[in-house]
Amino acid sequence: MDEKRVYTLFSSSDGNCVYFANGKNEYLIDCGVSARSCENALNSLGSSLTNIKAVFVTHEHADHIRGLEMICKHFELPVYAPAASFGGIAACAPHAVRFLAPLEPETAVILEGAEVTPFATPHDSAASCGFRVDMDGVSFGIATDMGYVTKNTARALCGCGAVIIESNHDIEMLKNGDYPQNVKQRILGNHGHLSNDACAAFVPYLAQTGTSSLVLAHLSPRNNTPRAAFSASYTALAESGASVAAGFGEGDVRLAVAPACGACRAL
Numbered sequence: 323m324d325e326k327r328v329y330t331l332f333s334s335s336d337g338n339c340v341y342f343a344n345g346k347n348e349y350l351i352d353c354g355v356s357a358r359s360c361e362n363a364l365n366s367l368g369s370s371l372t373n374i375k376a377v378f379v380t381h382e383h384a385d386h387i388r389g390l391e392m393i394c395k396h397f398e399l400p401v402y403a404p405a406a407s408f409g410g411i412a413a414c415a416p417h418a419v420r421f422l423a424p425l426e427p428e429t430a431v432i433l434e435g436a437e438v439t440p441f442a443t444p445h446d447s448a449a450s451c452g453f454r455v456d457m458d459g460v461s462f463g464i465a466t467d468m469g470y471v472t473k474n475t476a477r478a479l480c481g482c483g484a485v486i487i488e489s490n491h492d493i494e495m496l497k498n499g500d501y502p503q504n505v506k507q508r509i510l511g512n513h514g515h516l517s518n519d520a521c522a523a524f525v526p527y528l529a530q531t532g533t534s535s536l537v538l539a540h541l542s543p544r545n546n547t548p549r550a551a552f553s554a555s556y557t558a559l560a561e562s563g564a565s566v567a568a569g570f571g572e573g574d575v576r577l578a579v580a581p582a583c584g585a586c587r588a589l
């Protein structure tokens with residue numbers, strides 16, 4: 323069977339990009355950094371943008387689509403995104419327009435080596451989704467940019483071997499930080515971002531339903547630290563009875579924090 327690989331390449335409020343591959347079939351989820359940065363990150367894994375067969379977009383915020391314009395200028399490949407995000411994508415990446423294909427929640431896109439199913443997430447964009455990806459019986463999920471974990475999201479991620487999940491901010495750091503009050507309210511709201519505490523409350527469910535690799539993602543560089551994110555989820559997992567390893571090693575669950583810049587393997 324072909325090797326399956328899933329990596330976060332960039333992960334923070336400054337730019338997000340996930341790479342997944344099933345053998346020679348290679349894909350991206352979001353490209354919120356420059357195409358050059360993305361190419362360099364792919365090179366570090368022995369790949370390249372020329373190998374990418376499609377890009378999936380969660381939503382139209384710049385930290386998810388910044389590199390799309392240059393990618394679509396130089397490569398011919400489908401760009402799957404929620405239809406309501408098309409306008410925002412067109413404004414930032416006009417060359418992407420002719421490649422756009424609409425995603426329907428709960429409707430799988432079936433490609434070579436991967437079945438990609440979007441699910442809606444509550445976020446302050448025109449539309450937003452996470453993905454469950456099935457590759458010959460191996461599954462992973464990604465859910466970031468969401469104010470809270472909906473039942474639908476929990477259902478979609480149930481049984482995924484690996485999950486990339488948002489752990490955006492430490493609530494106290496955000497409340498005491500220097501963001502304007504309206505921005506704080508937006509982030510804390512139901513259509514904002516998932517806090518370390520909300521993430522930690524959810525991860526034991528994932529561990530109990532078959533997830534053995536958890537990657538905490540989309541950390542705020544200003545309102546979080548990798549240590550705070552890790553410690554919140556680690557404690558919740560340990561209290562739920564899961565044995566946790568910080569790396570590929572012994573333990574029921576491997577827990578890692580995706581760096582803002584640099585590859586982090588999820589599967």
Ligand SMILES: [Zn+2]
Pocket residue numbers: 381383445447467
């Ligand atoms: Zn967003």
Ligand SMILES: [Zn+2]
Pocket residue numbers: 334335338383385386467540
């Ligand atoms: Zn984002």
